[in-house]
Amino acid sequence: MRKHDLAFIDIETTGLSVIEHEIIEIGGVITNYKLEIKEKFELKIKPKNIENANKTALKINHYNEKDWKEAYELKDALKIFSKKVKDCIMVGQNIAFDSGFLEYNLEKNNIKNSLHYHRLDTISIAWTKFHDDKNFEHFSLREMCKYFNIKNENPHSALSDASATYLLYKKLLEI
Numbered sequence: 001m002r003k004h005d006l007a008f009i010d011i012e013t014t015g016l017s018v019i020e021h022e023i024i025e026i027g028g029v030i031t032n033y034k035l036e037i038k039e040k041f042e043l044k045i046k047p048k049n050i051e052n053a054n055k056t057a058l059k060i061n062h063y064n065e066k067d068w069k070e071a072y073e074l075k076d077a078l079k080i081f082s083k084k085v086k087d088c089i090m091v092g093q094n095i096a097f098d099s100g101f102l103e104y105n106l107e108k109n110n111i112k113n114s115l116h117y118h119r120l121d122t123i124s125i126a127w128t129k130f131h132d133d134k135n136f137e138h139f140s141l142r143e144m145c146k147y148f149n150i151k152n153e154n155p156h157s158a159l160s161d162a163s164a165t166y167l168l169y170k171k172l173l174e175i
Contacts, residue, residue, distance in 0.1 A: 002033045004116050007088035008169065010161035011098045012061040014053035018104045021054065022047045023074065024063060026081055026102075027158025029166045030088060035173075037166075041084055042159040044071035061156045075109045082106070086114040093141045093165045095121040122165055125172045144168050 008029040015021030024047050030039040046068060047053065053063075072080070081102075092098045099119060106113045123139045130136050136143065145152050145164050148171040154160035 001089065001118065004033065004118075005038065005088045006031045006033065006035070006091050006120075007085040007115065008091045008162045008166040009085070009098055009102075010092060010158045010165060011101055012063075012156065012158050013057060013101060014047055014050065014063070015057045016054070016097075018101050020052055021057070022049065022052075023077075023101055023105055024068065024071075025061065025158040026077060027160070027162040028081075028084065029159075029162050030084065031166065035166075035170055039084065040159060040163070041080075042157075043077040043080060044068050045074050045077045046071040048074070062154075074105065075111070078106055078109055078111050082111055082114045087116050089116045089118045089120060091120040091122065091165065091169055093122045093144075093161070093168070095119050095123075120169075122168050122172060125169070129172065129175055141165065141168070 010027045011023050012025035013021050013023055024045050026043045028041050029037060031037050090099060103113060126139045126144055135147065141161060141164060142155065145168060148168060150164055150167045152160055152164040
């Protein structure tokens, strides 16, 4: 696995249902296996069915039409994403959510999933190290960042959360 780069990925969506809701932002931090950053990226994606969005989700991820004016079409964003993460091992906080949305939308748009098949989840890593620690009520990114004194500049924006996940992963490996 050392020959593969790592892609710390976070997405923002218009809700929790992979079928009903849309990806509106993808953020990533690409590193080599030594965790040296090679690239950071953020892709804003134009929602096609904003009327189906969960209002709470839009509030949480700070969606507003103005900031998404120059956003990509989903298919174009996924093509860019696929090129950037080719053969990378995906790392994420609650990775099942992000990878589920990505895999569904890649398939729906006939774009090959170029990520390596291995996945790493920071929640799972944290659970193995802290499952008996009463300091943790949840293993959310917010709680883990607070515990490790990691500043997440703009929570619930894809690049900021991907960057915080990268820093959290490094902290978890130090323990």
